[in-house]
Amino acid sequence: MNNTLINRDRLVRTFIDLAGISSPSFSEDRVFDYLSENLRQLGLSVTLQEYGQGKNLVAVLPATDPSFPPIMLSAHADTVGPCNDITIETDGVTIRSDGTTVLGGDDKTAIAEIIETLCVLIEEDLPHGRIEILVTSGEEVGLVGAKNLDMGLLSARHCLVLDAGGEVGTVVIGAPHQVSFEVDVRGKKAHAGIEPEKGINAIVVAAGIIQRFPVGRLDPRSVANYGWISGGGASNIVPDQITLRGEIRSHDAALLESHITRLREAAAAAGNDSGATVSVTITPEYSAFSISENDPLVAMVREACSQTGLPCTSVTGGGGSDANVLAAQGISCVNLACGMRMVHTNEEYVLVDDLVKAASLVTAIVSDKVRLLGNSLPPG
Ligand SMILES: [Zn+2]
Structure with missing residues (x-):
């Protein structure tokens, strides 16, 4: 796997499109509209699950090779404020807001990287298993979408939550109660x-x-x-x-x-x-999640980092994410860094190279390394 499969310009365009859509918690509809249209065009089936305050989007790309185990990729559609009238500035290296709002790289880096991964899989005709995309709402105000998720829409037992800070290659393997x-x-x-x-x-x-x-x-x-x-x-x-x-x-x-x-x-x-x-x-807001360094899911990410030329660092996080909620449902989770920096501030920015690295990593996993999971099931 090399970075050349990633279409850098397309990835940047997708990210800027998404970042430009204002989506405070429980007002994520325009992100879901954008995703529904783009994911359906790529051949995924898309379900919008409505719950009291918001919606979750679940999209499925059927397997082309049934020997690959299913994998879930998860992100959230909402951002913290201020996030009205977002103006995006880029010099081709860095992407940032004009300083009056957040950029929304938390978590739109993840969504853009997931879309790019799907584009690469499809246009390069790479073999893959069933890929389940989960995009939640209301994450920033208490993981509300994940807590209201209809688990019946999903069958994968392993999930890459793409919602961590730090250098790309950072793997969060635990988070507190x-x-x-x-x-x-x-x-x-x-x-x-x-x-x-x-x-x-x-x-x-x-x-x-x-x-x-x-x-x-x-x-x-x-x-x-x-x-x-x-x-x-x-x-x-x-x-x-x-x-x-x-x-x-x-x-x-x-x-x-x-x-x-x-x-x-x-x-x-x-x-x-x-x-x-x-x-x-x-x-109670959420339970802790913790996965062993030796778990096949962590080993798989390490292999994919090595293949992509990224240093792999596993860390225990101090904050909750949808991984806490999904893990409590018996899904084996890690939370991967996706290139967001200085999140929850107006100085937030994203390096284009990081978008490319993270998309390369996810592509390496779903098109190849996911096979290392074999038939392993999460413990318990
Ligand atoms: Zn986030």
């Missing part, structure tokens, strides 16, 4: 100037919780954050209500549970000391 929490503090109002002793200051109680449960890096495998606080009224009123929101992530389920318990204990202690009523609501 995540829960979000909301702490509600109910104190008691009083006139701050006349009878403050009759009040229970919810801000002070919240401070007591924060002091008892400090966030940041909790242990080598876990982190937590307070991200939002709201409440109170006027400076002359003892405030009776505060809401505090945050999250805890851990690669270890037992550690996660112990930190949740510590948060609950901190809240209860601060409530007891003050007489305030404190409640903690924990919302």
